[in-house]
Amino acid sequence: MYSEDTEDKITNLSFVPHSTYWFIDKYSKKVIGAVNIRHKLNAKLLNCDGHIGYGIRPSERRKGYASILLALTLEITKKMGLNKVLLVCDNGNIASKKTIINNGGQFESEYIEECGNVVCRFWI
Template sequence: MSVSVELVKPSIEYKDEYLSFYKDWKFSKQDITPWVVKKDPSNFEAMIDFLYSEDTENKITNGNFVPHSTFWLIDRYSKKVIGAVNIRHRLHAKLLNCGGHIGYGICPAERRKGYATKLLALSLEKTKSMGLSKVLLVCDEGNIASEKTILKNGGQFESEYVEGNGNVVRRFWIHL
């Protein structure tokens, strides 16, 4: 990887870069991950507010959600948004089975360049600073790239979980 990257909190400062990131991903027609990137950014200020709307326990109004924080992976110099991560501060039963603490994704045009490994490594630093001592990461069976990224960052396979639709989720723990 030839560029220097960092995690930043979502901000209006990165509006043009984020919109380009979002459009590139939509144009690719590939699945968008993490789930927060699916949020339509046409009202950018409202989207930013949404990303901060459940980042602490006292902001949670839906019992199906847990506090979570979103960060963007950017090129430190050009400010180009390359990826995104959503970190769950704790787990409930569903997340323990098949969601995990960290959901992340790299825009399709930027894949196979080492960014996912770096994004996960930086995300693990964030989770440690949040006070977590171990985190659960998951990927679908057959998602070799994601499994390799988890393993490169110290993931230890624990088990598989079969979702109601038959999808097999592989579960890995990383001790911080």
């Protein structure tokens, strides 16, 4: 995985220090997915987004890559000193729920966003 660490200098409260990693096939060099690790949480992230946000390219979904990416990410968060991390997914995103649970996610609660979308909050 490739990392690009950033420390946002923007004063907007929705930004926190974060690191982005790219999940790349070592042979074809094709991007399979990406993950963003937020080093700390603000109020919005605590409710709606969590410490970790990840995605897999649509053509590479349903191949187990999300579970691998999340497992690798959890190793990185431990090295960063984040011993407990929050993951959030849309209530209807069954694949993401399974990925989080299969990596040790413990359901805590649902949160209703301003737009009415319901998200599920898990701690690992």
